[in-house]
Amino acid sequence: MDPTAYPDSISFGNSNANCSNVTNSHNKVINVNNFIADENPEIMKWLSPLDPGGRHQDVRTDRLDGVGNWLLETNEFQEWRRSEGGAGGPVLFCYGDPGVGKTYLR
């Protein structure tokens, strides 16, 4: 299916526009900060011309609170989140048609 047929359902834009990553102040998430990226521009370019992160900020800004929380409550997600090399496997795949999800959550 041609994704361009759903221009309103997908607002990707320059989706990976910068290197500002997820940051968090109250738990143990470790992620790259802009300092590392700024100090090593040649290496960043060498690794990939695609820059992750900006899209995340765009989407989370538009996200409606409470929408999609059902996923987080599923056993599948909880097991994936907690397990380590368990029976559930390391990969969780969520799939849906255009129109059943992407659009109405935008």
Added chain:
Amino acid sequence: MAGNLSSLVIDTLCDEPCEEEIAIAMFYCDFRDKEEQTTINVMGAILKQLLVRGEVLEHVQKAFQKAKKEVGGRGLRLPDMVQMLKQAVATLPKVFICIDALDECLPKHLLELLGSIKDILGESPRMRVFVTGRPQVEAEIIRVFTTCVTIPISPKAHDIKRYLEKKLEMDTEQYAMSDRLRADILRVIPERISEMCVGVSIVPGSYMILY
């Protein structure tokens, strides 16, 4: 949904208190960048986000310096990239990788990307991978990740109602709205969507046809 779900999962991973340190890398595929979204470029974008510890950064810096000295350029090959990612993941405590909208990759890149992730997972039992996409990529994903857990995303009445409420709040033509119409919209659309379930496209603004 996919983008929203991915961002929700990423934020949840970030916000949930946990005993252990975790590192998160994400990538949102975009069909408009499909030519540039080669496996090596996507993996490189992920690796950039994992340069969070001195030893990881140092290793990549060394590889970069070595590549610079090589005759004929400094282009990376996919095996080199995969190897650097394996080393990065091995150095870090627990790594979550989220890749959104895999169907927006070109098919020739998708299988290679999945294969590379599988390769890394084989040596990284603590790594977790969250991926989203349209159903047409399900077969490929299950073929590569045989133990993959799948969750179908279908419209949830609560989510649809929440979305409609927000859209109605933001409607710039409030004069055309009445309490009765608003109530009808919030009642009928979630019912119909739930009944039809798959194959329905609710385009933002489509409720305007009710006016």
